[in-house]
Amino acid sequence: MGRPVLAGVDGSEHSLAAADWAAREAVLRGVPLRLLHASPPLPGDAVPAPARERLHQLGEHVLQQVIADLGARHPDLRVRGEQTAEAPAVALLAAAHCAGLLVVGARGTGGFAGLTVGSVALRMTAAADCPLVVVPEPQVGGFGNGMRRHDADAQVVMGFDAHRPVGEVADFAFAAAEARDVLLRAVQAWALPAEAVAAGTLFVTEEDRATWEDQEVLRLSDALHKWRETYPEVTVRTDVVLLHPAQALLNASRGAGLLVVGRRTGPQRGEGRLGPVTHAVLHHSSCPVAVVPYAE
Known part of the structure; x- marks a missing residue:
């Protein structure tokens, strides 16, 4: 049996949406769901026993x-719940060591109206040692009690850099698309090469741009070849766009069921640090975002 899916719940609409998403994911994976409730910290050193x-x-x-x-x-669904007196971030990080996937709501009972991603979700995203999914604000009129629909029939979008392929991200995205039997859209953002923006360059011709773009398209196709062989049932669409990576991913993921990005780990990356692309999509994506850690 695989590792369970873990979800934090605190009674908020965001955590209920995360629990619903996690439940459907656990059924897809054929693994148990573990729900964890951490009591909110109270002020003062001595908390009365009745409290x-x-x-x-x-x-x-x-x-x-x-x-x-x-x-x-x-x-x-096989599901069990447990409580802890530890702070939510501490408890979830500890429990994530034994999980195959951690699912959290974008924010919980704390925070304020207009806050897109709360402190606990941000810390989990930056520090969890297993893949994590952040479920955004529940849609009005969504599934039961304001819960967000799992969007199991919508495409999976993956951010991928053919110049520096990340196997963990590709494995996660291809497996997610295969489990849902949906299209996988691999998105690579590219920039004009240095010679195109050198001081002596007056303009970039359409022919030059087309040549550079064709090279990027071929490079992406080649980089994905081994995953296409490993997951032959997954239909893959490749998009190479001349945009900032965060904007390219946000554009591609509108209406998607899941957006998959990576997070570098290692001694050079302190806990609590997120790259600018991951940070941007977390705050602006309208679909769940999977953040997959990988070693530098």
């Missing part, structure tokens, strides 16, 4: 309600 007990009761109520709701809609 602790009340928080425990509220957390248990949230978990049982979510488990009952998910179980009714996903009869084949």
